[in-house]
Amino acid sequence: MVKEDFGPHFEWGVSSAAFQTEGAWDADGKGPSIWDVFTNRKGKIKGAQHACTACNFYYGYQQDIAWVRKLNIPNFRFSIAWPRVFPKGVGKPNLKGLDFYNRVVDGCLEQGITPWVTLYHWDLPQALQEKGGWTNRDILSWMEEYAGYVVSRLGDRVKRWMVLNEPAVFTGAGYFFGVHAPGLTGVRNFFPAAHHAALAMGRIGRLIRSEVQNGEVGTTFSCSSIHPASSRRRDVDAAIRADALINRLFIEPVLGLGYPTADLKALAAIEKYMQAEDEKALPFDFDFIGIQNYTREVVASSPFVPYLQARLVPAIKRKVPAITAMGWEVFPPAIYEMIKKFSSYPNIPKLIVTENGAAFADTVLDGQVKDAERKQYLIDHLAQVLRAKQDGLNVHGYFVWTLTDNFEWAEGYHARFGLVHVDFDTQQRIVKDSGKWYRTFLSR
Incomplete structure (x- = not known):
């Protein structure tokens, strides 16, 4: 497998996110985000860690952009921190915050790197959360004000845009399970948040x-290949319900297919939050759809689980051959299965894998990080992407998650996904063997 096998117009890149890398949490007029507040709550983050400094990208962005160039990566996906540009979410913009992103965009272009910008990667201004956040329908006008300002000032140079990062995760984990910011629970929070995100x-x-x-x-969706725990009808039906929630809840309304209530009847409650003309407002003909896949999920029937009547069977209980530091099964065919699933929709112009990667317990030895497991993970998953492309499926790009080790949300700094190792005490960078492999692969 060589780069040329994917064709001359295949997009190669690496992805990152503002909150996970920037640090400088209150510098130069930035306001607090829901994640700044959430990380200060006892017991929410592994090791009571926080992202006040993270990877120090705010002050060291030139160094990290240089690493992108050194790794021969032509496309760099990053996100804008909404509260850095609008400290209170709306109202008076923070010019120093916008100027930072002007410098990042210009820094990419000076290095010959194409910037891909995500407008919302989970760091909602806390001031807006105090008004209900994503549960408040006013989020639509709030985000319109923020996005309009950013796009009007960066759009002369930035030509690749993504609206949301993984709405299923930030609404599900943040507004239903409460394990991510803002830490809310229950369907009374989840359903309005999900509808407003859609x-x-x-x-x-x-x-x-x-x-x-x-x-x-474009916009991006998390997705996991869903496999029933057995061939029994109840497990197969449970897998169908889980697929509707995990993989189809957001993509199908965008494509004009409506919410997948036929396969998950509990979703019918979302109609309570629909207003006149919403059915017409949900669809949009995106130029590309980003899919973000890391593993598969095995699902069993569970009548005691409310709404879903299904449960995920953890990889460790299934005794699979390989598990990442996140507890996820290493299952490369999952990415092929998800490309095939999304390609089956007739009205998606093109798919781009906007995140794929793995966290493992890296060790620095003699100034090197020999992360053979991550390197093999990337090789095996790229082979599945190539398989999809050779089968005529609609995939046109692949972005690794992520450039540098970073703050991995509730996992803190425990889960390292980077191609570049970060010593969070000294901010020293070391290119891992996986990064060296990606560099060589892209240079051929």
């Missing part, structure tokens, strides 16, 4: 398209 994709997508000439507008 509406935001089309609304902001239309805004970007109207502002950016010769641009491409």
Whole structure:
């Protein structure tokens, strides 16, 4: 397998996120985000860690952009921190915050790197959460104000835009299970948050398209291949319900297919939050859809689980051959299965894998990080992406998660995904063997 096997127009990149890398949590007028607040709550983050400094990208962005160049990576995906640009979410913008992103964009272009910008990667301004956050329908106008300001000032140079990062995760983990910021629970929070996130994709997508000439507008979805725990009818039905929630809840409304209530009847409760014209406002013809896959999930029937009547069977209980530091099974065919699933929708122009990677327990020895497991993970998953492409499926790009080790949300600094190792005490960088492999692969 060589790069040329994927064709001359295949997009190669690496992805990152503002909160996980920037640090400088209150520098130069930045306001607090829901994650700044959440990380200060006892017991929410492994090791009571926080992202006040993280990877220090705010002050060392030039160094990290240089690493992207050194690794021969032509595309760099990063996100804008909403509270860095609008400390209170709306109102008066923070010019120093916007200036930082101007410098990042210009720094990429100076290095010959194409910037791909995600507008929302989970760090909602805390001031807006105090008004209900994603449960408040006003989030649509709030985000429109923020996005309009950013896009109008960066859109002359940034031509690749993504609206949301993984709405299923930030609404599910943040507004139903409470394990991510803002830590809310229950369907009374989840259903309105989910509906407003679904509406935001089309609304902001239309805004970007109207502002950016010769641009491409996308959004990203988390996805996991869902396998039933057995061939019994109850497990197969449970897997169908889980697939509707995990993989289909957001993509299908965007494609004009509505919410997948036929396969998960509990989703019918979302209609309570729909208003006149919402059905017309949900669909949007994105230029590309980003899919983000790391593993598969095995699902069993569980009548005691509310709404879903299904449960995930942890990889460790299934005694699978390989598990990552996140407790996820290493199962490369999952990415092929998800490309095939999303390719089956008739109205997606193109798919791009906007995140794929693995966390393992890296060790620095004699100034080197020999992360053979991560390197093999990337090789095996890329082989599945190539298989999909050779089968005529609609995949046109692949971005590794992530450039540097970073703050991995509730996992803190425990889970290291980077191609570049970070010593969080000294901020020293070391390219791992996986990064060296990716560099060589992209240089051929």
